[in-house]
Amino acid sequence: MRLCVALDLPSGRENLELANRLKAYDIWLKVGFRTYIRDGKEFIKELKRINPNFKIFLDLKLYDIPNTMADASEEIAKLGIDMFNIHASSGSIAMKSVMQRLSKYPDRPLVLSVTALTSFDNDSFKEIYEKDISTKVEQFAKMSFESGLDGVVCSAFESRAIKEITSRNFITLSPAIRPFGEDAGDQKRVATLEIAKNELVDFPVIGRPIYRDKNPAQKVEEILKRL
Numbered sequence: 001m002r003l004c005v006a007l008d009l010p011s012g013r014e015n016l017e018l019a020n021r022l023k024a025y026d027i028w029l030k031v032g033f034r035t036y037i038r039d040g041k042e043f044i045k046e047l048k049r050i051n052p053n054f055k056i057f058l059d060l061k062l063y064d065i066p067n068t069m070a071d072a073s074e075e076i077a078k079l080g081i082d083m084f085n086i087h088a089s090s091g092s093i094a095m096k097s098v099m100q101r102l103s104k105y106p107d108r109p110l111v112l113s114v115t116a117l118t119s120f121d122n123d124s125f126k127e128i129y130e131k132d133i134s135t136k137v138e139q140f141a142k143m144s145f146e147s148g149l150d151g152v153v154c155s156a157f158e159s160r161a162i163k164e165i166t167s168r169n170f171i172t173l174s175p176a177i178r179p180f181g182e183d184a185g186d187q188k189r190v191a192t193l194e195i196a197k198n199e200l201v202d203f204p205v206i207g208r209p210i211y212r213d214k215n216p217a218q219k220v221e222e223i224l225k226r227l
């Protein structure tokens, strides 16, 4: 398992301070679209200046027509980040176009797809996709695997089933992790590190339990010991 810390603090300055406190660790950092819209490419460069070995996951969740997605993915590849994501519901033609376009980059970033946003409950999900979340997540995962993606964003509780129908090496990245049973906040289906491990999650994504802790570096250290 590789720890991915969500840089979700309200300003660029605070996020950089957090990255500074964590610079001694071999971790991934998740940059979301709020931060990216506000602080842009320069922010990515700043993170790499703090520690060139930080791995960056750019969480922009692309969704558009295939050609536009492939164009955007190529621009992302030029940023020198390590992983980004697109929506599986953009369809297999779009996903294949992205992978095809990135194939000319030997060091291309990993590409994950978003299956179902964890903010959906089953009823609101069905309103759009007309199937239960669990059924659709598996279908999206299979589609993503067959389109050549590297993995999916999913709940920890879906990780094992997804690997069973795709491959053990198909990456699963899961938010809503409360390492030692901390406060869930607005997350619904939270899992501890222990559960994430048992469910074969490759990347637990952790935000508040780290940046709200009075000693984020110590918290990261405790988490890394358990991975």
Ligand code: C5P
Pocket (backbone or CB within 6 Å): 006, 008, 032, 116, 117, 118, 119, 153, 175, 176, 177, 185, 187, 205, 206, 207, 208, 209
């Ligand atoms: O603070 P917390 O650990 O709940 O942060 C989880 C991170 O994962 C946040 O950045 C949130 O936006 C993101 N995320 C999520 N559920 C998804 C996709 C991303 O919680 N389905």
